[in-house]
Structure formats: structure tokens, C-alpha cells
Amino acid sequence: AAVANVAVPAGATSGAPAAGGQAAPEAAKPGASPEKLSLGGRALFDGAAAPARNGVFDSVLAPARSLWGAAQGFLRGKDEAPAFPPQPDQVIRVAGKKYKVGRLLASTPEWSLHEPAGIGRQEEAILIFSPEAKAAFEAERSALEALGRTDVPHPGLKAVGDGVLVLVQRNLDGWKTRESLAQGLSRSQSNGMADLAARLIRSGATGDLDPDNTLWEHWRGHWALKRGVGWREGSVSDVLKQLWAWPGAVKDRGAFMSALRGRLGPDSEEWRRVLAEGDPDVKSALSDLSRRDAARPPPQPLRFSASSRRPVLDDAVVPPGELVKRLGYNPGTVKERFALHADDPGKLNTNVAMLEPKGKTKAVFKGADAHIIKNEVFVRKVIRAFFSDYFETPGALGVLNGYDSYMVMEVAGDMNPGNVYYGDPTWLIDFEQALSRHGPVPNRVPDERILQEMPWVDAKEPPPIEDFLPAIRQWRAFFGKPETQAQVAAMLKATGYTAEEQAYALGAFRANVSQLEWTLQADVDFADGLRRR
Numbered sequence: 001a002a003v004a005n006v007a008v009p010a011g012a013t014s015g016a017p018a019a020g021g022q023a024a025p026e027a028a029k030p031g032a033s034p035e036k037l038s039l040g041g042r043a044l045f046d047g048a049a050a051p052a053r054n055g056v057f058d059s060v061l062a063p064a065r066s067l068w069g070a071a072q073g074f075l076r077g078k079d080e081a082p083a084f085p086p087q088p089d090q091v092i093r094v095a096g097k098k099y100k101v102g103r104l105l106a107s108t109p110e111w112s113l114h115e116p117a118g119i120g121r122q123e124e125a126i127l128i129f130s131p132e133a134k135a136a137f138e139a140e141r142s143a144l145e146a147l148g149r150t151d152v153p154h155p156g157l158k159a160v161g162d163g164v165l166v167l168v169q170r171n172l173d174g175w176k177t178r179e180s181l182a183q184g185l186s187r188s189q190s191n192g193m194a195d196l197a198a199r200l201i202r203s204g205a206t207g208d209l210d211p212d213n214t215l216w217e218h219w220r221g222h223w224a225l226k227r228g229v230g231w232r233e234g235s236v237s238d239v240l241k242q243l244w245a246w247p248g249a250v251k252d253r254g255a256f257m258s259a260l261r262g263r264l265g266p267d268s269e270e271w272r273r274v275l276a277e278g279d280p281d282v283k284s285a286l287s288d289l290s291r292r293d294a295a296r297p298p299p300q301p302l303r304f305s306a307s308s309r310r311p312v313l314d315d316a317v318v319p320p321g322e323l324v325k326r327l328g329y330n331p332g333t334v335k336e337r338f339a340l341h342a343d344d345p346g347k348l349n350t351n352v353a354m355l356e357p358k359g360k361t362k363a364v365f366k367g368a369d370a371h372i373i374k375n376e377v378f379v380r381k382v383i384r385a386f387f388s389d390y391f392e393t394p395g396a397l398g399v400l401n402g403y404d405s406y407m408v409m410e411v412a413g414d415m416n417p418g419n420v421y422y423g424d425p426t427w428l429i430d431f432e433q434a435l436s437r438h439g440p441v442p443n444r445v446p447d448e449r450i451l452q453e454m455p456w457v458d459a460k461e462p463p464p465i466e467d468f469l470p471a472i473r474q475w476r477a478f479f480g481k482p483e484t485q486a487q488v489a490a491m492l493k494a495t496g497y498t499a500e501e502q503a504y505a506l507g508a509f510r511a512n513v514s515q516l517e518w519t520l521q522a523d524v525d526f527a528d529g530l531r532r533r
Helices: 039-045 055-076 131-147 177-183 187-203 236-244 253-264 269-276 280-294 320-327 370-386 469-480 482-494 499-514 516-532
Strands: 091-094 097-107 111-116 124-129 157-160 166-170 214-217 222-225 337-339 351-355 363-368 396-399 405-409 420-422 426-428
Touching: 091 124, 091 166, 097 124, 111 131, 124 131, 131 157, 131 166, 177 214, 187 222, 187 236, 187 253, 187 269, 187 516, 236 280, 253 269, 253 280, 253 516, 269 280, 320 396, 363 370, 370 396, 370 405, 370 482, 469 482, 469 499, 469 516, 482 499, 499 516
Parallel strands: none
Antiparallel strands: 091 097, 097 111, 111 124, 124 166, 157 166, 214 222, 337 351, 351 363, 363 405, 396 405, 420 426
């Protein structure tokens, strides 16, 4: 669920409510001039609007601010840079940090990019401009600052020279685009092109997307702009036509549009901009997508239904004495206990054991801090309230006592292998990290054990993202109802969350739901990647 990072298994329904993606940055309207941009657009291209200040206090504190700034500048020393072009081991000082010029990464007559001298690869890079290239320096600085307010991968700006034409930025690490294109793009790289397109379209901007100005950062799993040059407002076609021009990269534009829709969401303002694009190439690709959609079977509706709680382990937080009374024994004194998940490195923050007291009901004990136990109890309420047609979950009782909190839950099949038990029905068992902000994970380690924790996709026959889209729309509408919000808030309160925690959790859930499509698109891509190995 959007609440619990749970979704419906493939075959059970046409889609699945699962945790959502990253919240989109506020986008500028395409085609608007910088002078007419909204606050979101102006923040994107011109910098954030200045915060309002109290005039009286501002005038009183201004001298102090000025003195403090001067003191900081004095303590860290004056920025300095050698004559252009710099030579190896010459010293550069920016924002109080000293660098020595190291390996040359790239250069033009106007600038040179260097890795600082040192042992091994450095995390920063130094971009040094010639004295005659002040306009290029300012343009690059402005572009990198604007990019820093988006989620478009780029060499993030770390420091700007004061009185010297030097920028310190993140040192990109990856594979050259033209070499990757010559070898043929991997599935991850093809998916990364759709990721980049979606991020750019969400930002209402584009840049220089030529293969020579992009890089595949393998360990991060994304295409990055190598420089800010060319960053500007841009239409959908300004983005797509540059990417489609990569030699041999996009063989099926209809499939590319499906992947793009899966990231933006079919009901999003950004996708409506795609549909409204008048460029003939984009319209042709949308026609290909429409033909794909027409050939698909109609979706099955998603059902939201409740089941009754267990009579004893009824997903409640109770005092220790109440737990002992209901269970019929004290779980802390049971000698017949056997460790579960003892070899699981992901269970370092918990203690899980099977309790088998003679003549008593077996149960599973889990010791952890209060946050984890509250997560565990709350999500069971959610599953039982909304998704009982698709999943079962062990009933539980929790006791909150700081780091010494614990819970007991009923036994469901083999509790040792993982967080999901694939029986009839499918049981969801573990919810330690359920209540948090969840976004798409485009670069998972290709390990089938991860897929075993994702019952909504299957590596043998991964469902296309279109199978999920109608159900996401249903879940978003259902979750947004005031009565659903009130029901979820009541479950949070009953589990022991404070008013502040309830507000945070509901905000995170809404953010997850708002871009649920991209999260599931990443899951589908992951399963499909395993299938193709």
C-alpha cells in the first residue's frame, strides 16, 4: 500500500497500491519568459525569492551580519588561483579550502577541468576559467545553481571563487556516452534515458543533451549532464528530440513513451503537457503508444475490503501485563525459543525468535525499538482495513518501552526465509521500515532475493506498467477521501503515534501516493532486468 510499501501480487488484480516516488520539484511553465515565471520557475532559473524580513530588526542586525561575514572571510583567507592555464601542483584556494591542481579531465581555450592532486579518485573537481571567459564563468555558475534546485543529475556546485574564476563541483564518475552507444545500451541505461527525460520534463527545462555532454554514472544508475551549458526553459520536444537523436538508443518510441508515462503518471500535469505537444515526431510516438494501449485487455478493478481482527492478537499496543494475560504466558521467560533470521544482516537492529512453550500457543517474538514496533502494529491495521482480499498478515500485540519494546505475532508458515510468505493466500510479515518517504529505486543490485520481497512483480513474466496504472488511480482517489484520511489517522493514534508523528506520517503517505507510478515503474524495470539476464 502507499502507506505500507505493499502491493497486489501479479495476477490478483490489474494493479497495485505501493509506496510512491519522489516528490517533483515545482516546475516552470514551458515557454514562459524568465520575467513572467511563477515563483517555482523563478526559483529554478533565477534563484529563490528573497525571504521577507522584519524591517526594524533587519536594519539593526545588518551591521552585525556584515562584521560576521568579514570575520569569516578573514579567517578563511583570500581565494586565489594561478594564471590560466594552470600547471600541475599549483595551489588554488576557494572558500577556505586549498587544492593542488591534479589530473586534467577536460579543457577548452576558455576553461580547464581538473581533479585535485591526491591519492586515488577525488570526490571534487575544479573548473578554472581564463580571465577573458568571465561571461562563460557566470553562465556556468548560474546554470549549475539552477540545476541544483532540480533532481536532474549534474556536477553539483560545491563552492564559487570570490574574485577568482573558479568553480568547485562534484567529480562525475562514469562511462562516456558515445562509447556506451557504440557498444549498445544496457537495459539500465535505456531505462535511465526515460528517467532523465522525466526529470527534465518535470523541471520544465532542458540542457545540452548531446552525447558529448552526458555521462552514465554506473554506480548511481543515471545519466548526468557533464556541464550546465545550455540549461534553459524547454518544451517536451526540446527534451525528447535530443535524446531520440542518440544513435541507435531508442528503437521503439512507443515503448519509450510508455516508460515516460510510467514515470510521470498519466494524470499528471507533466503528462498532459506531453499529450499537448504539437511536434510531429512526438505526436507520432504518442500514436504508437495509443496502438499499444488499444491492444491491451481491459483492467480489473481494485477492491478495498476489510477483514475482522484476531480475537487475541488484534494488532493493538498494550501494557506488558495485558499481553501476558492475552497470550497466556510471559514471552520473556520462555525457555523453548529458537532464533529466526540469525544470519540475516538486515536484522541487526532486531531480535526475532520462535516461542514454543510446552502446552501453549506458539508465537513469534520480535524485540526492537518503539519506532519499529509501532510500524509493525500500524501496518497490520492498514492491511486488514483495506487489502484483505489480497493479503493476510499475522495478528500481533505490541509493547512500547523505548529501545526495549517488543511484539508477539502469530505464526504464518515458515517465518524464517524473508518478509513475505508465498502461500495461499500470500502473507506479509515484516514492516520495520514501512512508515517513511519511499521513492523509486532505479539502480537496485540485480539480486533475485530482493525480488522475493516484491510480490507484485515476477521476473518470469514481469507485468507491464500499464497493468498498474488504473489501480493506482483508484487507490489515489480512495486514499484521498476525507473518511480514508480520518481512518488512517485514527489507526496511527491508536498505535501510539503522537500528533506530530501523525502529521508527518500522513504527509509522507500523501507524497508517496502522489508519484506512485514511478516507484512501480522502477519495480517493473528491475524485474524485467532480471528476466533478461
